[in-house]
Amino acid sequence: MVKIGYLGPRGTFTKLAVDTAFNGENKQSFTTIPECIDAVYRDEIDIGVVPLENAIEGTVQLTVDYLVHQVRLPVMAEIVVPIQQHLLVKPGFTGELSELSSVYSHGQAIAQCHQFLHSHMPDANMNFTSSTGKAAEMVSESGESIAAIGNRLAASEYGLTIHQENIHDYPNNHTRFAVLAKDKEIIRIKHEAETEKTSLLITLPSDYAGALYQVLAAFAWRKMSLSKIESRPMKTGLGNYFFIVDVNQPYDDVLFPGVKAELEALGCDVTILGTYPVHQIDL
Amino acid sequence: MVKIGYLGPRGTFTKLAVDTAFNGENKQSFTTIPECIDAVYRDEIDIGVVPLENAIEGTVQLTVDYLVHQVRLPVMAEIVVPIQQHLLVKPGFTGELSELSSVYSHGQAIAQCHQFLHSHMPDANMNFTSSTGKAAEMVSESGESIAAIGNRLAASEYGLTIHQENIHDYPNNHTRFAVLAKDKEIIRIKHEAETEKTSLLITLPSDYAGALYQVLAAFAWRKMSLSKIESRPMKTGLGNYFFIVDVNQPYDDVLFPGVKAELEALGCDVTILGTYPVHQIDL
Structure with missing residues (x-):
């Protein structure tokens, strides 16, 4: 039976996402995001579900930083759930x-x-x-x-x-969860995915005016649409940044390798964090 | 005496920032970010200090969303404090x-x-x-x-x-706090500011490939350097985004109005969230 780990405890939004998206697999609660990611890495569980954007249980920062700096595991799917308080x-x-x-x-x-x-x-x-x-x-x-x-x-x-019911201030708030696994084949999410995304980690060689503009040019002239861009400071000190970019299309053998080659020619480091379906769940 | 509100309770990183940055003003603890912002807006306090980037006490999202959607108050200063656990x-x-x-x-x-x-x-x-x-x-x-x-x-x-001492994993983690006030003159921060920044809120007319690229062009050809860029979904539904952009220079009467006019010609909405000194504090 597939073992799924999630950020617990009982009654959290992550557990709600896991219960709604997955059938009766073996589910295990973890107390922190790093512990859940580590358990996937060490093969103690098959799938880990951690918040990517969720102000209550964890910030995108902690999950992204841990995946970038500590344990490189591919994002295999994204689950989007409305926040209803x-x-x-x-x-x-x-x-x-x-x-x-x-x-x-x-x-x-x-x-x-x-x-x-x-x-x-x-x-x-x-x-x-x-x-x-x-x-x-x-x-x-x-x-x-x-x-x-x-x-x-x-x-x-x-x-x-x-x-x-629904006492939250903003009706269109969502939480996003990353589904991490080594093997894509074992992931069975009940809801159909409507879109596919590819997430990239881009490190710039140094800070200079217009560096990000050059990076985006590689996507823009290929008409590749971005759904998210976020700069994050590197942990090595102030003044160094990396970017997380979400592209609204699956990885392919022409456009993405072209982007990567162009950016590397500019001195950037490019890592594919994952190319994956997005499962939008209605509660 | 100047009244300073902060996100409490005792012993938080926000209180640490307030105690380190300000002399013995009248300090008042608030239990949530919206309450602290509201109190500045209603003139119950003179200055509000809330987290802008701080995984423990609040995310940039909540503060930014509240300032964008509910209460428009200018950011008058930024305080940056190292995280030491x-x-x-x-x-x-x-x-x-x-x-x-x-x-x-x-x-x-x-x-x-x-x-x-x-x-x-x-x-x-x-x-x-x-x-x-x-x-x-x-x-x-x-x-x-x-x-x-x-x-x-x-x-x-x-x-x-x-x-x-210092049992945190990353040595270069920082928290950032926004100092909100209606009157810049009352703010007296003990530490010299080394840099100045201007934060802009930019709303795109619609999503299309390369829209952000066009936006950044307005900064790039003026050689205006960005220290942060983050896309955030609008609360009006999926598929609409706004961007928060931090520019590494103070507002001026030539470059910024030029950027604003160009972006508005593209159909964007541009709001200056603040132009302010950045106070880097060593503990």
């Missing part, structure tokens, strides 16, 4: 919002629901927990006048009721 | 690392010290807290065989001893 209470609670004295959640989840909380629960105490799952656990073990902010999975894992 | 214990503990059974910290701080923990404390239990300050508080209130990961300020705030 709900106000969770104990099943016995049937009162009004104003009767809830305290709200527990991860600091970023509380921040994501800032407008709702400010308008509807201005007098409630805010309490920070290490994860949204932990907040749900605490509410499940306490009295009825406190609420948690978390996702649908956190509600079902800890026996809570959704008192108010 | 230490292993903190109670003063009475004088044993070996192997005698510490548990480590408490924010998940991202534990992840940042992954290699140290993996090599030197493979048997210790990892416990996640909502902040590094909270971890220090818990250790200060418990027995002697547990440790926290946090900064120097967390140690002094909670009466802990630094058992091992």
Whole structure:
């Protein structure tokens, strides 16, 4: 049976993504992103699912930095899940919002629901927990006048009721997860992929005005469309940067090798981080 | 007296930045980034200090998104502080690392010290807290065989001893903070600024191959050097992006208006988020 590792604990958005995207494989929780990536690298698990863009459980920075600096594993798929934060209470609670004295959640989840909380629960105490799952656990073990902010999975894992749905400020927020594996063939995601992407890591030889412009020229004249570009400082000191570029098309034998050869002629270092399908999941 | 708000609680990296950069002004802790920004906007405080790039207390995304979508306040200065994570214990503990059974910290701080923990404390239990300050508080209130990961300020705030210095994996990690205010004149930062930057928000009219290339052309032919570029999805739906661009020079009356006019002619929207000094702080 395929072993899938994910950034836990129970009730996190990563677990929600894994449960929604994969069938009943053997699933194992890890406590940090590096531990989950290491486990794939050492063949202790077959697939690792870690956040690529998710303000609550981990930033793109930590995952990208670890893949760039420590362990090179290819991204085999991307899973995109909408962020839906709900106000969770104990099943016995049937009162009004104003009767809830305290709200527990991860600091970023509380921040994501800032407008709702400010308008509807201005007098409630805010309490920070290490994860949204932990907040749900605490509410499940306490009295009825406190609420948690978390996702649908956190509600079902800890026996809570959704008192108010979708209390997050922005309706179109998404989280992105990278599926890491050594063997592409073992990955079976339930949802069809609509698009394919290729992610590149590009290191510039030195900082100078217009360097990035030259890099982008290699894509632009080939009409290759970029869906993301982000500069990140190298860990070797200030003033050195690398770029992560997502191209909206799968790797091929003509365009990408052409880009790579041109950029290397400019003194850049180019690494293909992965070419993979993007699975957009509706909850 | 100038009132400075910051993302708390005690012992965080934001508080460390505020204490190091500012003299004895009136300082007030806020529990979320939006609350701190709102307080500046409503004139409840004069200056707000929030993380711009800091994996532990908040991501650039939340601060940038809130400034872009909710409250437009200019960035008046940037403070850059090195990340230094230490292993903190109670003063009475004088044993070996192997005698510490548990480590408490924010998940991202534990992840940042992954290699140290993996090599030197493979048997210790990892416990996640909502902040590094909270971890220090818990250790200060418990027995002697547990440790926290946090900064120097967390140690002094909670009466802990630094058992091992600088246990983070990457020596050149930094956190960046935005100093928000309506009036530039009231900001007095102790450290000299070495450079100045200008941050722009650029929205493209639609996605097409090479759009970003055209945008960068406006900077490149003027030999304006960029220190950061990041694309972020608009909250209005998938497929719309805006870009945050940091230019390594202060705003002027020739080059920047020229860039703005050219980009607007291409159908872009251009907003100056701020032109400000960068204060690099050594701890």
